[in-house]
Amino acid sequence: MTLRRIFGKKMLITTLLLVPAAAACFFFFRTGNDNSVQYKFVSVTKGNIENVISSSGTLSPVTKVEVGTQVSGTIDRVFVDYNDKVKKGQIIAELDVSLLKLAVTDASSGLEKAKSQFEESEAAYKRNLQLFEKGLLAESELQTSKTTYQSSRASVTIAEVALKRAELNMKYAIIRSPIDGTVIDRNVEEGQTVAASFSTPTLFIIAEDMSKMEIQAAVDESDIGEIKLGMSARFTVQAYPDKKFSGVVKQIRVQPTTTSNVVNYTVVVSAENEEGLLLPGMTATIDFIVSSKSDVYIVPNSALKFQPSQDELAENTEETKKGAGTAPPDSLRDKMLPGGSGAPPKDSPLSSLKQLWLVDESGRLKMIPVRTGITDGTNTEILDGPMLKDGMKVIAGNKSSKEEKTGTTKSQSGPPGGGPPPF
Secondary structure, three states, X not given: OOHHHHHXXXXXXXXXXXXXXXXXXXXXXXXXXXXXXXXXXXXXXXXEEEEEEEXXXXXXXXXXXEEEOOOOEEEEEEXXXXXXXXXXXXXXXXXXXXXXXXXXXXXXXXXXXXXXXXXXXXHHHHHXXXXXXXXXXXXXXXXXXXXXXXXXXXXXXXXXXXXXXXXXXXXXXXXXXOOOEEEEEEOOOOOOEEOOOOOOOEEEXXXXXXXXXXXXXXXXXXXXXXXXXXXXXXXXXXXXXXXXXXXXXXXXXXXXXXXXXXXXXXXXXXXXXXOOOOOOOOEEEEEXXXXXXXXXXXXXXXXXXXXXXXXHHHHHHHHHHOOOOOOOOHHHXXXXXXXXXXXXXXXXXXXXXXXXXXXXXXXXXXXXXXXEEEEOXXXXXXXXXXXXXXXXXXXXXXXXXXXXXXXXXXXXXXOOOOOOOOO
16 A cells, blocks of 8 residues: 555545534534523613502492382382483372372371360360369269370371371372482383382482592502502593593592402592593593602613623622722622621612613623612612613613524523623
C-alpha cells in the first residue's frame, strides 16, 4: 500500500467525523439561540386610575305602595291599567256594594232600635228615682232600673259603632290611589272575588316617582369596610351596555345575609332616572369608586412583580453601593434596615417602596425605586421615583425567542439574558 493511499483514507475518515460534529455544533448553537431570553417591556404612562369595588343589584323605585282592599267582595270595575299615571285620591277600582249597602241598612236599623230602648229605660229610671226619693220604691228595684238604663245607653253606643263600620266598609269599596305615581303592577280583573278575612290582598303596585330609582346591592363582608355613605358609584344595565349611569350610596344596612356560607351586606344606591331608561327589576352591575386619581403616572402591575435573577442582582449591587442612582433591591433592602433583617414598619416610607427595572443605554439592568398608590387590579399608580417620565419603557417579564415567534409570553419572570448559553 502506497503512502498516498494511506493518507487519502485518513483524510476521508477525518472528514466523515468532522461533518457530524460540525452539524451537532450548529444544531446546539441554533437551539441555544432559539431558547435565548428577551425582555418584555411595558410603558410608564400618564393617565387616570380608579380603585373600585364591584357588585350587582336590582333596580326598584325609591317609593312604591302596594294597594289592597280592607273588605271582601267582587271587583265591579277597574279604572287603571299597567303604566297608567294616577293622582292621589283618584278612583282606581270599585267593589260590588250590594251587600255593603244591606249592612249599612241593618246597622242603621239596629241603632234606631237601641235608641228606642234607651229612651224607654231612661224614662223608667227617672220615674223610679222619684218614687224612691218619696219612699214609695225599694232600693233594689231602683238599682235594677238603673242597670237597665245604663245597658241601653251602652247598646246605643255599640249600634252607632256598627253603623260607622258599615259606612266605612262602604267607603272602602271604592279603592283610591294613596299617592301620585305610576301603576307598575295590576293583580285584579273585573268580576274577580277578593277575600280580606286573613290578609289584605294586593290589587295594584304604584311607584311614586320613576325619575328616582334605587339599587339594593349585595357587598361582600371583605369589602364592606371601604363603602361609605355618600360614596360615588357607577353602574350599567344589560339593556344599555354602552351607557354608564351614576349613583350615590345612601344607606348601608347592618343586617347581614348569608348565601352559600358567603356573608353579604345590602348597600342602597340612589340613582337619577330623568331619561326614563331605568326600569324596575333591571339587574345593575355596580362599581363603587373607593378612590380615583387623574393625570398620574401608572404602570402595569406585571412591571412591579418582575424580579431579575440573583446573578444580575449581584452585578447591580456593587454598582448600587457606589451610588449609581438606584436603591437596593428588596432582597437587600431589609438587611439595611435598623435592627437587622425583617420587614419595614408600617409607618416607614419603605413600607410602600416597590421597584421597576429597565435596561440602560449600556445594556445593563437598572433598578428604579418607586412608591406606589392606588391600583385597579391591572395598573398601579406611581407616586414618585427617580427618572420617571411618560412613555418610559420598563421590564414586565421575559420571553424566549420561541415564544416570541408563537406570540406567547411567560407569566413569570425568569433569568435575564440575551446571548447564547455557554458552550
